Amino acid sequence: MSGSCGRNPPPFPENDDQEAELDARVLDSDEDESEDIFTGAKSKSVLASSACDEGDIFSEEGSYIRRDAHHTTNGLNSDEELDLFTEATVELTLTNTTPQGRREIIGPTASACNPAPVPNSILKPSIVTKTMEELEEEESGDQFELNVSVTNPEKIGDGMNAYMSYKVSTQVGKEDSSSGEFVEKRRAALERYLQKVVAHPFLLQDPDVREFLERDELPRAVNTQTLSGPGLLKMINRASDAVNKISIKINESDNWFESKLQEVENEEQLLRRLHAAVDSLVNHRKELCSNTALFSKSMAMLGSVEENSALSRALSQLAEVEEKMEQLHHQQAFSDFFVLAELLADYVRLLGAVREAQSMLQKKREAEAKLLWANKPEKLQQAKDDINEWESKVSKYERDFERVTCTVRKEVLRFEKEKSRDFKQHIVKYLESLLHTQHRLVKCWEAFLPEAKAIA
Amino acid sequence: MTSISGDSDKDKVRSVSVDLNNDASLLIDIPDALCERDKVKFTVRTKTTRSSFQKPEFCVPRQHEDFIWLHDAIVETEEYAGLIIPPIPPKPDFEGPREKMHKLGEGESSMTKEEYAKMKQELEAEYLAVFKKTVQVHEVFLQRLSSHPAFSKDRNFQIFLEYDQDLSVRRKNAKEMFGGFFKNMVKTADEVLISGVKEVDEFFEQEKTFLLDYSIKIKDATAKAEKMTRSQKTIADDYNHISGCVNNIAADNNNAAFKKHLETCSEVFEKLRKVEDRVASDQELKLTELLRYYTRDIQAAKDLLYRRARALADYENSNKALDKARLKGKDVMQAEENQKQCLEKFDKLSESGKKELTNFKGRRVVAFRKNLIEMTELEIKHAKHSTSILQSSIEMLKSN
Numbered sequence: 001m002s003g004s005c006g007r008n009p010p011p012f013p014e015n016d017d018q019e020a021e022l023d024a025r026v027l028d029s030d031e032d033e034s035e036d037i038f039t040g041a042k043s044k045s046v047l048a049s050s051a052c053d054e055g056d057i058f059s060e061e062g063s064y065i066r067r068d069a070h071h072t073t074n075g076l077n078s079d080e081e082l083d084l085f086t087e088a089t090v091e092l093t094l095t096n097t098t099p100q101g102r103r104e105i106i107g108p109t110a111s112a113c114n115p116a117p118v119p120n121s122i123l124k125p126s127i128v129t130k131t132m133e134e135l136e137e138e139e140s141g142d143q144f145e146l147n148v149s150v151t152n153p154e155k156i157g158d159g160m161n162a163y164m165s166y167k168v169s170t171q172v173g174k175e176d177s178s179s180g181e182f183v184e185k186r187r188a189a190l191e192r193y194l195q196k197v198v199a200h201p202f203l204l205q206d207p208d209v210r211e212f213l214e215r216d217e218l219p220r221a222v223n224t225q226t227l228s229g230p231g232l233l234k235m236i237n238r239a240s241d242a243v244n245k246i247s248i249k250i251n252e253s254d255n256w257f258e259s260k261l262q263e264v265e266n267e268e269q270l271l272r273r274l275h276a277a278v279d280s281l282v283n284h285r286k287e288l289c290s291n292t293a294l295f296s297k298s299m300a301m302l303g304s305v306e307e308n309s310a311l312s313r314a315l316s317q318l319a320e321v322e323e324k325m326e327q328l329h330h331q332q333a334f335s336d337f338f339v340l341a342e343l344l345a346d347y348v349r350l351l352g353a354v355r356e357a358q359s360m361l362q363k364k365r366e367a368e369a370k371l372l373w374a375n376k377p378e379k380l381q382q383a384k385d386d387i388n389e390w391e392s393k394v395s396k397y398e399r400d401f402e403r404v405t406c407t408v409r410k411e412v413l414r415f416e417k418e419k420s421r422d423f424k425q426h427i428v429k430y431l432e433s434l435l436h437t438q439h440r441l442v443k444c445w446e447a448f449l450p451e452a453k454a455i456a
Numbered sequence: 457m458t459s460i461s462g463d464s465d466k467d468k469v470r471s472v473s474v475d476l477n478n479d480a481s482l483l484i485d486i487p488d489a490l491c492e493r494d495k496v497k498f499t500v501r502t503k504t505t506r507s508s509f510q511k512p513e514f515c516v517p518r519q520h521e522d523f524i525w526l527h528d529a530i531v532e533t534e535e536y537a538g539l540i541i542p543p544i545p546p547k548p549d550f551e552g553p554r555e556k557m558h559k560l561g562e563g564e565s566s567m568t569k570e571e572y573a574k575m576k577q578e579l580e581a582e583y584l585a586v587f588k589k590t591v592q593v594h595e596v597f598l599q600r601l602s603s604h605p606a607f608s609k610d611r612n613f614q615i616f617l618e619y620d621q622d623l624s625v626r627r628k629n630a631k632e633m634f635g636g637f638f639k640n641m642v643k644t645a646d647e648v649l650i651s652g653v654k655e656v657d658e659f660f661e662q663e664k665t666f667l668l669d670y671s672i673k674i675k676d677a678t679a680k681a682e683k684m685t686r687s688q689k690t691i692a693d694d695y696n697h698i699s700g701c702v703n704n705i706a707a708d709n710n711n712a713a714f715k716k717h718l719e720t721c722s723e724v725f726e727k728l729r730k731v732e733d734r735v736a737s738d739q740e741l742k743l744t745e746l747l748r749y750y751t752r753d754i755q756a757a758k759d760l761l762y763r764r765a766r767a768l769a770d771y772e773n774s775n776k777a778l779d780k781a782r783l784k785g786k787d788v789m790q791a792e793e794n795q796k797q798c799l800e801k802f803d804k805l806s807e808s809g810k811k812e813l814t815n816f817k818g819r820r821v822v823a824f825r826k827n828l829i830e831m832t833e834l835e836i837k838h839a840k841h842s843t844s845i846l847q848s849s850i851e852m853l854k855s856n
Contacts, residue, residue: 270701273704281694292684420711445836
C-alpha cells in the first residue's frame, strides 16, 4: 500500500521503535539532479511503495506495487478492489518535451485520498504520472496553470482485464520552470520531502527507498504509482469495510478521532494565518530591497553633485553601504521564504491532507455503521454456520480494526513529535539567518562611520 | 548655546540646522502644543533681554497659518532680498497615521485582542511622533529667524512673537496689502530668469549651476529615502503580526516543550519588531528629515538667486532706458537716478547673497556630518541589539 512519507499511517511492522535521526541531506541535490528529473522522460520511482508485506492487514495477496510489476490498479491488490479502479487506468504522457511542463512524480506532498475518481493510477510501462500534488494544485487554482486534456480513448485488452486507456496531456503554464528560483524551490521541496521520508522509521527500511538513496544509477522507471492519494483511498475503503462488520464498541476510538480532527482543523487554520503573515514579510522585504537600491543610486547621484569633497565622498560611501544593505535584504528575503514560508506551506498542506483523511474515515464509518445496523437483523436469520462464520469474521475484523486504530494513533503521535522537532529546527535556522544578517549590518555601518567623521 | 528643553529628540531635530539659539538676548521655543482635529495650536514662548519687547518672558498661541503669514511677510520685505529666508515649515500632516488607524479599525475582527492592542499602541506612538516632529520644525523655523542678525529685528517677527490676540485679523490685512504679488512673480520668473541672465560673477555662476543641479538630486533622494523608510516600517509591522500568529499557535498547543519553543519564537519576533521600529524612526529622523529640510533650504537659496537675477535684469533694463533717454534727451536725470538705484540694489544683493550662500555651504556640510554620524551610530547600536536578542534566543532554543 502506498503510504507516503509517514504522513498517512502505513501499517507498522513489529519494530517501530527506531527513530531515524537522519536529518542530513541524503541526496546531493545539485542542479544536475533536478535537471535530470525535469528533463528525463521517465521518472524515477520514488518510494511510493512501502514494501512490508507482513503487517499489512489490508492486502490479502500481500504484494505491493513495485516498479516492475504489472497491475491494473495502483493500490492494494484485491479482487474486490479491482472493480473500483479498472476503469480509471490511464496512460499519461506529458506533451511538452521541454523542461517546462515536466511535473514529475516526486511530489513533496500528497494530499490524501483525492475523492474524485479521476485518472490516478498509471500502471503502464514508460509512464509519467501526475502527482497528487499536481491534481491538488490544479484544483486549488495554484500558481501553476495546468491545462489538462484527456484524449485518445482506447480499449485495451479484453474480457475481464479490459480497460480503457486515455491520453492525458498536461501543459504547465505560467511559472517558468527553467528559472533559477523555480528550480531552487523545487530542489528545496524535494529535499524536505526526502528528509521526511528518511525520518520515518518504517519507510527507511523499504528496499525501494534504500535503493533510491544508495544506488549510483537508478534504472529507468518503468512504471510508477502515485503516492498516497488513491492508496489512502484504498486503505480507507478497507478500513470502512472492516468497520462495516464491527459492532459499535468503538466509541472510545471515535472520541479520540473526533478530538484529533478538531485539533487538526484548528491548527491548520492557525498555520494558514502564520503562513500569510510570513508571505507578507517576504514581499515587504523584497520591496525594501528595491527601495534601498533606488535610494542607493539616488545617494550616489547626490554625492557626485556635492561640491564639498569630503561630504561628496561620504555620500558616495553611504550609497555603497545602502547597496550592501540591499543585498543583505535580498538574502534575508530568500531565507524568509525558503526556511520559513515553504515550511509552513508544507505543513498547511499536510494538515489539510490529514484532516481530509480523517474526515473521510469518519464519514465511511458513519455510513457503515448505519449499514451494519440495517444488516444485522438479516444476518441473524441465516443458518447457524453462517452465523459462526460471521462471528469469526467479525472478531477478526475487530482485531484488525483495533490494530489499525493503534497504528493510526502511533502514527499521529509520531507525526506530531516530528513536526515539533522539524519546526524547532527551522525556527533555529531562520533565527540564525537573521543573526547573520545583523552581523553583516554591523560591519557595514562600522566601516562607514570613519567616513562620516571625516567630513569637514 | 543653551538648549531650553532637555528632550533629546528635540536636540536631534534642531541639529538639522546647527546655528540656532546662539543669541541669548532672544530665545524662542515651543514648549507645548495642542492637537484638535486638524488644527495644531503651538505655544510660542519668548525669553528676551531686549528692550524692544514689552516683557522679558511671554507666551502666545499660534497656528500654522500664522507661520505662513510671517514667512510671506518676510519674503515680501525688500530689505531681505539678499538674504536666504528660512523656508516655511511643512503643514502638520496626520493623514498617514489617521489612515492607518482607520484601516486598523476595519481589520479589528481579523486579529486577536493582543495584536490589535499592540498595533493600536504602535499607531498612537506614530501619531505622537508626527506631532513631535511638526512642533520641532516650527520651532526650528522661529529659531533660525531669531538667530539671524537681520531677521531677529524684524517688526513682523516681533508682532508674531508678542501680539497677544488672534493674528488672523492682521493676517487678512497683510494679504490684501501684498496680495502675494511678489511671490507669484518669483515663481513664474524662475528658471528662465536665472538661466537667461548673463552672469558676470564667477562665484554666482558656479552657485547657479550647483544649486540647480543639487536641488533636483536632493529632491529625488528625499523621495527615495521616504519610500525606503516606509518599507522598513512595514517589516516591523510584519514582525508584529508574525509574533501574534506564533503566539496563537503556541496557546493552542498541548505539547509542553513545543509550546515553549513557540513562545520563545514569538517573543523574539516581538523584540525584533521593537528594534526594527526604532531603526525605521531613527532613519526617518536622521536621514529622511535631513534631506527634506535641505531640499527646502536649497529652494530658499535658489529664491535668493532669483531675486538677484531679477535685480540684474532691472539694472540692465535701466541701462537701456538711460540710453534711450539720452538719445531722446528727455528725463535723463530720472533715468540716471533709476539706474543708480538699480545698481545699488544689485550690488547690495550680490554682496549679502555671497555671504549668505557661503554660510549656507558651511551649515549644510556641518549638518550632514552630524546627522550621518548620529545615524550610523544608531544603526550600529540597533544591529548589535538585534544580534544579542537573536543570540540569546537561539541558545535558549538549542538548549531545550
